[in-house]
Amino acid sequence: MSSFQAPRPGILPAQSIETLIATGAITSDTSFDHDQVQPASLDLRLSDQAWRVRASFLPGRRKVEERIADVAMHAIEITDAGVVLEKGCVYIVRLQERLKLPQGLIARANPKSSTGRVDVFVRLLTDQGASFDDVAEGYDGPLYMEVAPQTFSILVRPGTRLNQLRLKAGDPPKLETRSVGVDLQGGDIVGFRGRRHAGVVDLDHIDGHDPRDFWEPLTLRRGELLLDPGEFYILASSDDVEIPVDQAAEMTPIDPSVGEFRVHYAGFFDPGFGTDEAHGAGSKGVLEVRTHDTPFLLEHGQIVARLVYEPLTERPSRLYGESGSHYQNQGLKLSKHFRVW
Ligand SMILES: O=c1ccn([C@H]2C[C@H](O)[C@@H](COP(=O)(O)OP(=O)(O)OP(=O)(O)O)O2)c(=O)[nH]1
Numbered sequence: 545m546s547s548f549q550a551p552r553p554g555i556l557p558a559q560s561i562e563t564l565i566a567t568g569a570i571t572s573d574t575s576f577d578h579d580q581v582q583p584a585s586l587d588l589r590l591s592d593q594a595w596r597v598r599a600s601f602l603p604g605r606r607k608v609e610e611r612i613a614d615v616a617m618h619a620i621e622i623t624d625a626g627v628v629l630e631k632g633c634v635y636i637v638r639l640q641e642r643l644k645l646p647q648g649l650i651a652r653a654n655p656k657s658s659t660g661r662v663d664v665f666v667r668l669l670t671d672q673g674a675s676f677d678d679v680a681e682g683y684d685g686p687l688y689m690e691v692a693p694q695t696f697s698i699l700v701r702p703g704t705r706l707n708q709l710r711l712k713a714g715d716p717p718k719l720e721t722r723s724v725g726v727d728l729q730g731g732d733i734v735g736f737r738g739r740r741h742a743g744v745v746d747l748d749h750i751d752g753h754d755p756r757d758f759w760e761p762l763t764l765r766r767g768e769l770l771l772d773p774g775e776f777y778i779l780a781s782s783d784d785v786e787i788p789v790d791q792a793a794e795m796t797p798i799d800p801s802v803g804e805f806r807v808h809y810a811g812f813f814d815p816g817f818g819t820d821e822a823h824g825a826g827s828k829g830v831l832e833v834r835t836h837d838t839p840f841l842l843e844h845g846q847i848v849a850r851l852v853y854e855p856l857t858e859r860p861s862r863l864y865g866e867s868g869s870h871y872q873n874q875g876l877k878l879s880k881h882f883r884v885w
Pocket of ligand 1: 830
C-alpha cells in the first residue's frame with residue numbers, strides 16, 4: 545500500500561485532495577464536479593441507491609450492505625426528478641465517492657453547513673467502521689451516509705451534496721480553542737425557529753424558498769431568549785469568527801453541565817473564513833441549536849460552543865469565499881436554500 549508524505553501533520557488543502565483524485569485514492573461513479581473540492585475538504589455526493597431503514601446502526605465487523613439486509617424496510621432509487629426523504633425517518637444512501645486511502649492518512653466527515661442549517665442529521669458510514677464519520681487509515685471501500693431529516697422533509701437527487709470529507713495527515717496538534725458566545729443584540733430579529741409542518745426543502749434549489757414558510761423570527765423578551773425543548777433554532781455568534789488561511793476549525797458542543805442544550809450538526813470552518821485576505825472580515829458563525837428535555841433561557845454572550853483550530857499541511861490553493869461560497873461575510877443567515885428574510 546502506498547504511503548502519503550505531508551510537509552507537516554495537518555488537514556489536507558485543496559491541491560493535495562486533487563492529487564489524491566489524480567492518483568486514484570479517491571474515485572467516483574461519475575466525474576467529479578468542478579467545484580467539489582473545497583479549500584480543505586471534498587463534498588460527497590449521493591448516488592441513486594438508498595434504503596429506508598428501521599433504525600440507525602454501525603456495521604460492526606461487517607460490511608454496511610450486509611447490515612442493511614437486516615434493517616432495511618425497502619430500497620429506494622433516487623431519480624433525477626428527485627425523491628423526498630421524510631422528516632422523522634432514517635435512510636442510508638450510498639455515496640458516489642469511494643476511497644483507497646494511503647497509509648498516513650485518515651479522514652473525517654461532517655455535515656455541510658447548509659445541511660445543518662436545515663436540521664438534517666447526517667453521518668458517514670464505512671464497511672467495518674467502528675464509529676460514525678471517521679474513516680480509518682488505509683480504508684479501501686465504499687462510503688455510505690445515514691440521513692435523518694428532523695424538522696423539514698427534503699428533496700434530493702443523485703449528486704446532491706449533504707456532507708464533506710476532510711483528510712488528515714499524521715496527528716495534527718490542536719492549536720487553540722476559543723469559546724463562542726451567542727448574539728442576542730444584533731438586531732430586532734435575534735434568531736429563527738423552524739416551523740413544524742412546513743413544506744419540503746429542495747436541497748438543490750438555491751434561493752428557491754420563501755423563508756417565512758419555514759421559519760419563525762425570534763425577538764427578545766426581557767433580554768432573554770427561551771429555548772423550547774424539541775425545537776430547532778438558528779442563532780449567530782456574538783463575536784466575529786476568523787480562521788487563518790493555513791488553519792481550519794471545528795465547532796464542538798460545550799460540556800452539557802453548563803446547559804441542557806446543544807449546538808450541533810455542522811461545525812467545520814474553512815481556511816480564510818472571516819479574514820480580510822479572503823474579503824470576509826466581519827463574518828459571524830451561525831449556530832444550530834436544540835435543547836434537550838427542559839426549556840432553557842439564553843442570555844446575550846452566553847458561551848454555547850467552542851472552536852478548535854487545527855493546522856493545514858500547507859496553505860490551500862484557494863480560500864473560502866474565492867469562488868461561489870454562500871456564507872462569507874454572513875450575519876444571522878439561514879441556509880442558502882432560502883431567500884433573504
Ligand atoms: O456550524 C457552522 C459551520 C460552518 N459555518 C460557516 C463556516 C464555513 O466555512 C462556512 C461554509 O461551510 P460549508 O462549506 O460546510 O458550507 P456549504 O453548505 O458547503 O456552503 P458553501 O456553498 O458556501 O460551500 O459556513 C457556520 O457559520 N456554522
